Amino acid sequence: DAGVTQSPTHLIKTRGQQVTLRCSPKSGHDTVSWYQQALGQGPQFIFQYYEEEERQRGNFPDRFSGHQFPNYSSELNVNALLLGDSALYLCASSGGSGTASEQYFGPGTRLTVT
Amino acid sequence: AQSVAQPEDQVNVAEGNPLTVKCTYSVSGNPYLFWYVQYPNRGLQFLLKYITGDNLVKGSYGFEAEFNKSQTSFHLKKPSALVSDSALYFCAVRDVAKTGFQKLVFGTGTRLLVSP
Numbered sequence: 001d002a003g004v005t006q007s008p009t010h011l012i013k014t015r016g017q018q019v020t021l022r023c024s025p026k027s028g029h030d031t032v033s034w035y036q037q038a039l040g041q042g043p044q045f046i047f048q049y050y051e052e053e054e055r056q057r058g059n060f061p062d063r064f065s066g067h068q069f070p071n072y073s074s075e076l077n078v079n080a081l082l083l084g085d086s087a088l089y090l091c092a093s094s095g096g097s098g099t100a101s102e103q104y105f106g107p108g109t110r111l112t113v114t
Numbered sequence: 115a116q117s118v119a120q121p122e123d124q125v126n127v128a129e130g131n132p133l134t135v136k137c138t139y140s141v142s143g144n145p146y147l148f149w150y151v152q153y154p155n156r157g158l159q160f161l162l163k164y165i166t167g168d169n170l171v172k173g174s175y176g177f178e179a180e181f182n183k184s185q186t187s188f189h190l191k192k193p194s195a196l197v198s199d200s201a202l203y204f205c206a207v208r209d210v211a212k213t214g215f216q217k218l219v220f221g222t223g224t225r226l227l228v229s230p
Contacts (some may be wrong), residue, residue: 004157033217042204042220043158055215091156094216103218105150105158 002027004093004106005109012112013081019040021109025093033057033103035065036089049074078111086113115139116189118188118210120221127195128229130202135224146208147188148218149179153201161203175199195210195228202226 005024012108013019025032035043039066044057049068072093078085085088093105117140127133141143146165150158162173167183179190190203200227206218 031215035218035220042206042222043218045217045219048215048217050215055213056217057212058217078135092158092218098184102160102163103150104160107155107157112157 004091004104006089006091006106008109010110010112014084015081017081018077018079019081019111020028021057021078021091021111022073022077023093023106024073024097025091026030027035029093029095029104030072031096032068032072032090033094034076035090035092035098036076037090037108038084039087041067043090046076051100066088069098081113083113116145116148116207116219118205118219118221120203120205120224123222124225124227126229127225129197130194133192133195133226133228134198135203135205135226137188137190137221139205139207141189141207142215143168145181145188147179147181148206148208149177149190150174150206150220151201151203152223158204161190174211181228195226197228197230200218200228219228 007022023052033048034046037043047057052068065077068074088108090108091106092105119138148163149161164171164181172178202223204223205221
């Protein structure tokens, strides 16, 4: 049973560029959440998708947007990249239509903005 | 708002000794608490959770955690540390929106170093 997968593993972008990160949830899961983990900090919640709609959002600017596809996979898009966007981006999936408390995390995508 | 605090940036322990990684919480309502571990260049791995019931929760890799309501704490413990336990440990609390959707609120993490 494949767990949560993310691509790419690493990414280097320049300030002002745009980036798209991808996530496939664990088999049987229908809800995807995205977290940003800056160096030396705990993960911070960005947003959550269920049934192809954003269900809740953390304190992140509109430059951060997402999408969920009918197969439950998800994308995180960041526009107008800033140096401060450099972080590990973690995708987590859960079942239970978003009401399950346990989340399973992928290995993350390391984004470096230069 | 739900929150957790991890007061120690780093914990050092010798192999074979017991270890404790501390976490305190602040919640409205009943707490759902979690511990995750992160190895270098890896995502978060679930260790254990407390929802209700016994105050001592057993998890993966020999870890356990003790829930203490009066002290609002949820400390992670292991009777005998291994060098391979060296990693970054995160305490987290469930936060439920009015819609019923849930997210995790994490602490800042504690680095555990187990020396041979």
